[in-house]
Amino acid sequence: MSVGSEDVFARLERGRDRAVAELCEFLRIPSISTDPDYAAEVERAADWLLGRLAAAGLATEKIATEGHPLVYAEWTGAGPERPTVLIYGHYDVQPPDPLDEWRNPPFEPTIEEGRVVARGATDDKGQSYAHVTALAAMLAERGELPVNVKLLIEGEEESGGESIERFVREDGASKLACDCVLVSDTSMWAPGVPALTYGLKGLAYFEIRVQGPNRDLHSGVFGGGVENPGNALAGIVASLRDPATGRILVDGFYDDVRPLADWERAEFAALGWDEEEVRRDLAVPALAGEQGYSYVERTWARPTCDVNGLWCGYQGKGAKTVLPAAAGCKVSFRLVADQTPAKIAELVRAHVARVAPPGVKVTVEALHGAEAVTVDATGPIAEAALAAMADVWGQKALRIRTGGSIPIVGTFADVLAVPVLLMGFGLEDDGLHSPNEKFDLVNFHDGARAVVRFLDRLGAA
Amino acid sequence: MSVGSEDVFARLERGRDRAVAELCEFLRIPSISTDPDYAAEVERAADWLLGRLAAAGLATEKIATEGHPLVYAEWTGAGPERPTVLIYGHYDVQPPDPLDEWRNPPFEPTIEEGRVVARGATDDKGQSYAHVTALAAMLAERGELPVNVKLLIEGEEESGGESIERFVREDGASKLACDCVLVSDTSMWAPGVPALTYGLKGLAYFEIRVQGPNRDLHSGVFGGGVENPGNALAGIVASLRDPATGRILVDGFYDDVRPLADWERAEFAALGWDEEEVRRDLAVPALAGEQGYSYVERTWARPTCDVNGLWCGYQGKGAKTVLPAAAGCKVSFRLVADQTPAKIAELVRAHVARVAPPGVKVTVEALHGAEAVTVDATGPIAEAALAAMADVWGQKALRIRTGGSIPIVGTFADVLAVPVLLMGFGLEDDGLHSPNEKFDLVNFHDGARAVVRFLDRLGAA
Numbered sequence A, B: 001m002s003v004g005s006e007d008v009f010a011r012l013e014r015g016r017d018r019a020v021a022e023l024c025e026f027l028r029i030p031s032i033s034t035d036p037d038y039a040a041e042v043e044r045a046a047d048w049l050l051g052r053l054a055a056a057g058l059a060t061e062k063i064a065t066e067g068h069p070l071v072y073a074e075w076t077g078a079g080p081e082r083p084t085v086l087i088y089g090h091y092d093v094q095p096p097d098p099l100d101e102w103r104n105p106p107f108e109p110t111i112e113e114g115r116v117v118a119r120g121a122t123d124d125k126g127q128s129y130a131h132v133t134a135l136a137a138m139l140a141e142r143g144e145l146p147v148n149v150k151l152l153i154e155g156e157e158e159s160g161g162e163s164i165e166r167f168v169r170e171d172g173a174s175k176l177a178c179d180c181v182l183v184s185d186t187s188m189w190a191p192g193v194p195a196l197t198y199g200l201k202g203l204a205y206f207e208i209r210v211q212g213p214n215r216d217l218h219s220g221v222f223g224g225g226v227e228n229p230g231n232a233l234a235g236i237v238a239s240l241r242d243p244a245t246g247r248i249l250v251d252g253f254y255d256d257v258r259p260l261a262d263w264e265r266a267e268f269a270a271l272g273w274d275e276e277e278v279r280r281d282l283a284v285p286a287l288a289g290e291q292g293y294s295y296v297e298r299t300w301a302r303p304t305c306d307v308n309g310l311w312c313g314y315q316g317k318g319a320k321t322v323l324p325a326a327a328g329c330k331v332s333f334r335l336v337a338d339q340t341p342a343k344i345a346e347l348v349r350a351h352v353a354r355v356a357p358p359g360v361k362v363t364v365e366a367l368h369g370a371e372a373v374t375v376d377a378t379g380p381i382a383e384a385a386l387a388a389m390a391d392v393w394g395q396k397a398l399r400i401r402t403g404g405s406i407p408i409v410g411t412f413a414d415v416l417a418v419p420v421l422l423m424g425f426g427l428e429d430d431g432l433h434s435p436n437e438k439f440d441l442v443n444f445h446d447g448a449r450a451v452v453r454f455l456d457r458l459g460a461a
Helices: A006-014 A015-026 A036-056 A126-143 A162-175 A227-240 A262-270 A275-282 A295-301 A341-353 A382-395 A409-415 A441-461 B006-014 B016-027 B036-055 B125-142 B162-175 B229-238 B264-272 B275-283 B295-302 B343-357 B380-393 B409-415 B440-459
Strands: A061-065 A068-073 A084-090 A110-112 A116-117 A147-156 A180-183 A195-200 A202-211 A302-312 A326-335 A361-370 A398-401 A420-421 A439-442 B059-063 B070-075 B084-090 B110-112 B114-116 B149-155 B180-183 B195-200 B202-211 B305-314 B326-335 B360-372 B398-401 B420-423 B438-440
Touching: A006 A015, A006 A126, A006 A441, A015 A036, A015 A116, A015 A126, A015 A195, A015 A441, A036 A061, A036 A068, A036 A126, A036 A147, A036 A202, A068 A162, A084 A116, A084 A126, A084 A162, A116 A441, A116 B295, A126 A441, A147 A162, A162 A409, A162 B195, A180 A441, A195 A382, A202 A227, A202 A341, A227 A326, A227 A341, A227 B229, A227 B305, A227 B326, A262 A295, A262 B036, A262 B420, A295 A398, A302 B229, A302 B326, A326 A361, A326 B305, A341 A361, A361 A409, A382 A420, A382 A441, A398 B114, A409 A420, A409 B195, A409 B409, A420 A441, A420 B006, A439 A441, B006 B016, B006 B125, B006 B440, B016 B114, B016 B125, B016 B440, B036 B059, B036 B070, B036 B149, B070 B229, B084 B409, B114 B440, B125 B149, B125 B264, B125 B440, B149 B162, B162 B409, B180 B409, B195 B380, B202 B229, B229 B305, B229 B326, B264 B295, B295 B398, B326 B343, B326 B360, B343 B360, B360 B409, B380 B420, B380 B440, B409 B420, B420 B440
Parallel strands: A084 A147, A084 A180, A180 A420, A195 A398, B084 B149, B084 B180, B180 B420, B195 B398
Antiparallel strands: A061 A068, A068 A147, A110 A116, A116 A439, A195 A420, A202 A326, A202 A361, A302 A326, A302 B305, B059 B070, B070 B149, B110 B114, B114 B438, B195 B420, B202 B326, B202 B360, B305 B326
């Protein structure tokens, strides 16, 4: 093979400990984008990252937005005749709740058996920092990159991504012009088996609030006389889905769902997913979901409805006989092509208005939306990515889908009209959005090598 | 009238400010019985009360139990030929949550427009302390009481009342022998209109916990593949009640319900309850509940099902796309004669087992139970109580029911076989179990006078 990357690999090998130490520094910043109380920490994470990129030799720019800043960096020394790669990632993280289930505090990274455990370890600080590490090593070793590189790392991926959406729509065509977008915010197929993800679900996320009486009441004195917001909320949530068939009962919900193609169902089946192993790993009595579809089909390619949070009344120890004044929930739908969050929001609002009992006031707030997106995982650039991964892991790289959502991917495909490569270094059991999120350091290091290899392959093409 | 109480009334009048100051001291002790973290405070409230009773001139005894202590006191100087009254109350309180809805901290009593605002103001420290104030004034003024008096003040009324239940069953017949039980833990009909309550609902209180996967999951990666405990819980709760008719759907739930008698329905209707005023006061779009029954019938005399608390997943600001590992709720049924909490617990367990989806583990814990009870509000002792109230308030005292539960009342009636008088000094809008619970001081003072008057009437009979 003509694309020797060994020089940089050797440098990466020598710098392993320092790279991990730097990643831990990054992970120590609680950049929780959804919670306004953490806005200063989110900004601190942006500044930290800008500092690292500048030190690596890239020209950096902090782009102010109405929300959290965008981190931008570029190295364009390869010249206009060489390809340009836009690397996307995010430096914000999910809230760490429930805090008491973490073995160690979520923002005090610990290394356990070759894994770094911290909020954001995989999603997406670890994966983003693999790119930074790769670029820094290439520039340090060679003084140049084989292609032009732009980086755009956002701070709102976990909270709606509105700022990057606006930026890409307004300034993307000129500022972000490129030949492909490279994103590492997904998973490998399995430990040691790399994959390119070609399908992402969309998302329509709602907060539903039920207001009953103007104060908490004694459930004995007032019970039976006035609607209980907790009972009402349970009824609304339960009405969204048929428990027997797993079908979503919102009128019109399935109208725009693109059915799974026969070739996809065959390819999914050929992957040989072990459902019993999933069941055992999660320790549930049985897997569940929409009738008529396999686990892989349901999680990768069928729309879903999940409660993300519920609250009402007394949650402490023992018995409190209160008829609570209010109740609320967070509930989200994962969408598939060609559903849109805007239309789903309309349908959900109409459904809730129809089923809400007359004794309470109900509000539905759309918190977050993302289009479902399917990218093309064929063509020379995708082939270069698959080959680079195969080089590093010594295993054929698979093409897979995921139930996760990355709101900006659809916008990149739309505005930039170039291939988007979802080259993930995570694993299914990394605990994304969960307590004790982790990232296998072997995947951090191999991820950095895969990035080097991909850029070398692209530069040599 | 031959039962002059004016001597004691004059002393009560002079001692008003001191009595309120003492009540505030009592209210400052956070005796939250349901929460084990407050056990020492519950004990402190018992000790404080014992001190006041001893100072008033009663013989006191702190009765240890497996839970919180019972406060016992007696004055038997009237001799065996005179009647004996057993006064019951409770010195424990409900948890103060939600804390941020209190205008002032719940255990820092404040006086606002003639009302004392604090957790336990009415329920039941204020009402219990009206009795203590009455007895202290009588003993101070006269050196004696017109009848023998025993007091039994418990510390677990808000958390199951198991200790007093055991004590009354084991030692009640000898230790508590009396001619009637007097309880002030209910409400008046309206401001200025006293009432004797003759019907209390029972209670069957449950905590239902739903366990899904062994960890919180990413709702995109796992959604649709595994049952969501939040959706499952909502389905279970929603299945308990028909939202259209307000009927409880647990098989067999109504089997033992004693229908409302025609005379009761007529008497309830004659009270002229203003449902529109209730609706306006609670600021709800409409009242709600079981079809075919009036507001008074539903709240006083029909069984109900109320969510008291719900919890699951992320409850913070913004969007967190988590598929939570677990969910839970507190849900309680108010019962009427002849339902029993034990049978209802059986039925609810069977119902939950039937409707729970196969992908989760569901547990149902019975936290608290009380029998429904109907006491006789006729006969000479009840007449003495009604007359005493009429003397003090200058208004005919009504006979009413309530949806509240006082677990020990049924046991008293059963073991002691004497009339139980529910002479309430609270008001419907006192905010029992709610933020900013209050007690109108006029009712505190008039309540003490009503106790004096009742004992004088009984002694003169």
